[in-house]
Amino acid sequence: DIVMTQTPLSLSVTPGQPASISCKSSQSLLDSDGKTSLYWYLQKPGQPPQLLIYEVSNRFSGVPDRFSGSGSGTDFTLKISRVEAEDVGVYYCMQAIHLPLTFGGGTKVEIK
């Protein structure tokens, strides 16, 4: 199974400041079709996950442009340019190149 490792475990961010989350995979997520199957989700308290970023860097419909994803191969990053109060929750990366689909352990973001 592909192991997804997220850091840090938690972040406390002042509103308006940036935040960055790292995700590393134990194998390359680059598929033979040239796409990289790395996704970012946010799970707000008491809610199901919601997709933020697909295939490393593509913002999903309705996701604010303060969210951006980058990376390649086995190293990926989610950045929030200016954290807002509504961004609190747990962020997960997920790989979908190989079964079983696997998630990182999550990064809890809170507001200072």
Add this chain to the structure above:
Amino acid sequence: EVQLVESGGGLVKPGRSLRLSCTASGFIFGDYAMSWFRQAPGKGLEWVGFIRSKAYGETRDYAASVKGRFTISRDDSKNIAYLQMNSLKTEDTAVFYCNVYHYGMDVWGQGTTVTVSS
């Protein structure tokens, strides 16, 4: 509006069975693979398995932790996906979510809680 609604959760004793349902609306259900995920109390997300669409033979894949005990099925005439869970263990206690994903669409239900306890 695209929507998924899970049902069927509850309290069940170890070794017993439970069937969850995921009722879909707002999209052509039969065209999409349907997935199940779960989240144990205070823990992260775990993929359970999925069933492909009829066009892909309705084939299924499962996580190792549930393979042989859980079965995913679908009834395209009713727009429902099922998760049949047999030989339940205490470690299966979780909120179970169904999900449909395709480019431009990623929908999750609100989840249904399964508690396995004697």
